[in-house]
Amino acid sequence: MSSRTLITFTALGVISGLLFGLYLIDVKTTHQLVFVDGPSISIVTEKFDFKKGEDITIRIINSGTVPLTFSDSSYGLKITGLSGMLMYTPNNYQESDPGSYTLAPKEEIGFVWDQIKNDGDSTLEGLYKIYSKGLDPQNNKVEKSTTVTIWK
Numbered sequence: 001m002s003s004r005t006l007i008t009f010t011a012l013g014v015i016s017g018l019l020f021g022l023y024l025i026d027v028k029t030t031h032q033l034v035f036v037d038g039p040s041i042s043i044v045t046e047k048f049d050f051k052k053g054e055d056i057t058i059r060i061i062n063s064g065t066v067p068l069t070f071s072d073s074s075y076g077l078k079i080t081g082l083s084g085m086l087m088y089t090p091n092n093y094q095e096s097d098p099g100s101y102t103l104a105p106k107e108e109i110g111f112v113w114d115q116i117k118n119d120g121d122s123t124l125e126g127l128y129k130i131y132s133k134g135l136d137p138q139n140n141k142v143e144k145s146t147t148v149t150i151w152k
Helices: 003-027
Strands: 041-045 050-051 056-062 067-072 078-081 085-090 100-104 108-113 128-135 139-152
Touching: 041 128, 041 139, 056 100
Parallel strands: 050 139
Antiparallel strands: 041 056, 056 108, 067 100, 067 128, 078 085, 078 128, 128 139
8 A cells, every 4th residue: 555545544534533523512512501682492401421211301491581482281392313203202292272381581391201202112222302492472483402312
């Protein structure tokens, strides 16, 4: 193998590692809760990495300065795989008139996910996206997501 080929592959590996590291920094952000002026929602978990079968406590917090409304008692909570395939929504939620479920500024609601999907199966190891969506007083969508990893 020539030294030019070795240098090329080494440089390619270093660049690939740097790009993948930057991607992971963006995906695994540690700033889950930041209060801002205007509409904002935050999703907070106690950590990012969970063992398989461990309960995941999820807090949905109105991190803005205006009230947020939700169409049902799940407060817009959805958990998907990174591909976007729906894995879990709280199944005991109640539909109601729009605006019946409201989070005032700095108010929060908590959920616990036992890593069981809506179809009753246990989740597999991997990355999962936790997502919530509500409406501000002008009926604009306010949404936020975070990712967690489930390990064996």
